[in-house]
Amino acid sequence: MSTKLGTLEELPPDYREAMSRVGVAPLWPQMRNVLPHGGPVPVTKSHLWAYSDVRPLLLRAGELTPVEKAERRVLFLADPGRGNGAMQATATIYVGLQLLLPGETAPAHKHTPSAARIVVEGEGAYTVVDGDKLPMHAGDLILTPGGCWHDHGHAGTKPVIWLDALDLPLFVYLEGSYAVEAPLQSPRNRPDPSEVEYRAAGLAPVRRRDRAMPASYPMMRFPWERTEAALRRLAEHAGSQAVELDYINPESGQSCLPTMGFTAMMLRPGETARPPLRSTSAVFHVISGRGTTTINGTTHAWDPKDSFSAPVFAAIDHKATGDTPAFLVRIHDTPLQEKIGYYEERAR
Numbered sequence: 001m002s003t004k005l006g007t008l009e010e011l012p013p014d015y016r017e018a019m020s021r022v023g024v025a026p027l028w029p030q031m032r033n034v035l036p037h038g039g040p041v042p043v044t045k046s047h048l049w050a051y052s053d054v055r056p057l058l059l060r061a062g063e064l065t066p067v068e069k070a071e072r073r074v075l076f077l078a079d080p081g082r083g084n085g086a087m088q089a090t091a092t093i094y095v096g097l098q099l100l101l102p103g104e105t106a107p108a109h110k111h112t113p114s115a116a117r118i119v120v121e122g123e124g125a126y127t128v129v130d131g132d133k134l135p136m137h138a139g140d141l142i143l144t145p146g147g148c149w150h151d152h153g154h155a156g157t158k159p160v161i162w163l164d165a166l167d168l169p170l171f172v173y174l175e176g177s178y179a180v181e182a183p184l185q186s187p188r189n190r191p192d193p194s195e196v197e198y199r200a201a202g203l204a205p206v207r208r209r210d211r212a213m214p215a216s217y218p219m220m221r222f223p224w225e226r227t228e229a230a231l232r233r234l235a236e237h238a239g240s241q242a243v244e245l246d247y248i249n250p251e252s253g254q255s256c257l258p259t260m261g262f263t264a265m266m267l268r269p270g271e272t273a274r275p276p277l278r279s280t281s282a283v284f285h286v287i288s289g290r291g292t293t294t295i296n297g298t299t300h301a302w303d304p305k306d307s308f309s310a311p312v313f314a315a316i317d318h319k320a321t322g323d324t325p326a327f328l329v330r331i332h333d334t335p336l337q338e339k340i341g342y343y344e345e346r347a348r
């Protein structure tokens with residue numbers, strides 16, 4: 001059933017002109033572009049961004065552009081499938097690497113897109129989210145959900161670099177992306193909820209009737225130390241199963257952000273992993289360890305702190321090549337796709 005559809009050129013010039021004049025166009029010459037048979041044709045092209053390439057450029061931005069002139073000093077990962085300067089790594093995922101130098105602050109704002117950060121390098125930085133001061137240690141996942149105030153500060157002595165993941169492309173597509181600014185927040189003088197209320201998986205604070213329900217985002221910080229320990233323990237009993245943990249909202253059990261999903265993965269030394277084809281695109285960020293990932297036939301060799309992208313329905317094969325485990329975080333859009341009744345997996 002693959003009838004060849006008519007083309008624009010087959011139509012008489014006067015008819016084509018008449019259509020443009022009234023602002024209409026025929027569907028059939030473009031039908032297969034928007035509804036290809038059998039599966040989508042991804043625009044995203046898989047790419048590896050080596051930290052050793054990006055880091056010096058980011059540090060140079062620290063010399064070239066004061067934070068006051070940047071608001072956020074970020075180099076973003078541009079999908080080669082969309083041409084140079086595309087502000088997205090995949091269809092839905094924006095990823096940037098942000099530099100904050102000792103003593104600098106990035107002013108408070110809130111915006112409609114949601115963000116999460118993964119700390120890549122350096123100690124002493126913090127993000128204040130709706131008044132909670134969240135320390136940033138290597139590997140930590142820190143949420144700044146849409147509508148939450150956030151500013152960044154750095155009380156350490158060496159540059160701090162973290163990865164930002166935002167659902168910015170989606171909000172730009174919705175024509176819904178905007179920000180509001182405010183002065184720096186004065187943080188509460190107490191540790192953030194991940195250190196107090198949500199110390200252990202499966203335990204949540206008792207709420208009295210006279211107390212409001214918890215915020216929709218009760219826990220904004222997921223310390224890497226606990227994530228790695230949980231993965232290592234899971235690995236001891238996982239057999240041939242993938243060692244993976246999703247970051248979730250501890251009160252609702254849902255994904256930690258509305259559209260973006262974050263999944264921590266451990267690859268045991270020598271392990272190969274062959275996930276199903278998924279309808280979600282992804283950006284993988286390497287926390288530690290070394291390995292290779294073959295995506296649709298192209299092999300990326302990765303080192304700690306590198307990031308690489310995978311288009312929708314990509315055939316993915318991971319392999320840990322070092323003699324220690326490799327830890328990665330997969331950033332994806334499964335929560336969005338599930339909400340719109342679409343998420344799909346196909347066996348390989």
Ligand code: GTQ
Nearest residue numbers: 072074096098115164166
């Ligand atoms: O740190 O708030 O990479 O607003 C892009 C937009 C980071 C941030 C980005 C932002 C931020």
